[in-house]
Amino acid sequence: MRAKIIAANWKMNKGYHVGLTFAQALVRALEPPTHHSAQIILLPPFIHLSTLSQTLAIQQHIHLGAQNCHQDAYGAFTGEIAAPMLRSVGAQYVLVGHSERRQLFNEDNRLLAKKVTAALPHALKPIFCCGESAETRAEGGQEAFVKQQLVESLFHLTAQQIAQVIIAYEPIWAIGTGKTATPTEVQAMHQAIRSMVTQQYGEAIGQDLPILYGGSCNAQNAHVLFSCPDVDGGLIGKASLEVASFVPIVNALNEVAA
Numbered sequence: 091m092r093a094k095i096i097a098a099n100w101k102m103n104k105g106y107h108v109g110l111t112f113a114q115a116l117v118r119a120l121e122p123p124t125h126h127s128a129q130i131i132l133l134p135p136f137i138h139l140s141t142l143s144q145t146l147a148i149q150q151h152i153h154l155g156a157q158n159c160h161q162d163a164y165g166a167f168t169g170e171i172a173a174p175m176l177r178s179v180g181a182q183y184v185l186v187g188h189s190e191r192r193q194l195f196n197e198d199n200r201l202l203a204k205k206v207t208a209a210l211p212h213a214l215k216p217i218f219c220c221g222e223s224a225e226t227r228a229e230g231g232q233e234a235f236v237k238q239q240l241v242e243s244l245f246h247l248t249a250q251q252i253a254q255v256i257i258a259y260e261p262i263w264a265i266g267t268g269k270t271a272t273p274t275e276v277q278a279m280h281q282a283i284r285s286m287v288t289q290q291y292g293e294a295i296g297q298d299l300p301i302l303y304g305g306s307c308n309a310q311n312a313h314v315l316f317s318c319p320d321v322d323g324g325l326i327g328k329a330s331l332e333v334a335s336f337v338p339i340v341n342a343l344n345e346v347a348a
């Protein structure tokens with residue numbers, strides 16, 4: 091069975107103490123009363139990684155990741171952070187290609203291919219984000235657009251490497267807007283992504299690939315979205331910032347996966 095995953099993208103929120111207190115409260119709230127099948131990945135700002143890796147050390151089902159990394163392993167890149175550094179403070183995952191990085195920091199498919207390649211040798215699993223704008227969808231070009239993102243940033247990987255990758259489909263128009271994609275739209279894109287990967291790498295890799303949905307996912311819509319056959323969990327922004335709004339999303343995935 092494919093991994094079921096909820097990833098929490100804190101974006102640029104929560105100072106050191108607030109983040110620590112929040113993570114401790116979250117651990118208490120998610121204490122597994124029974125078997126939890128959903129893996130949880132917290133993606134805080136860099137400043138939290140070292141402390142949270144200690145806080146979460148004994149939690150089998152809660153992991154840590156970063157929101158970005160540089161494509162080089164070290165060097166004179168003021169203000170940047172490299173994959174081996176992230177690994178050294180306990181990160182096991184890294185977001186690559188979030189639409190905010192693409193739009194606000196001019197990250198393109200070629201650069202993102204380098205970041206994916208840079209993360210893998212350090213046992214950092216990329217959570218690769220893809221997704222179209224409202225204009226592209228209005229023209230019906232969403233699948234071609236996402237395909238190009240996958241081809242240019244992921245399809246240089248070997249089969250062994252792509253097996254380490256998680257894909258997150260986040261339509262840009264749904265991020266932070268309260269406008270969630272419908273289950274039909276989400277399923278159609280997730281199925282298309284799975285079939286693109288299957289065509290490139292074969293049935294076994296395509297079937298095992300976790301594909302998460304992101305974009306205004308919340309406690310109200312999580313259950314119906316996670317019930318889609320090709321949706322393996324969520325990448326959550328705003329609703330991951332409070333225990334009360336995040337835990338029901340995790341519960342929704344556990345219910346669907348049970």
Ligand code: 13P
Nearest residue numbers: 099265266305306327328
């Ligand atoms: P929201 O859940 O706030 O729409 O953000 C989604 C997102 O960008 C997660 O990476």
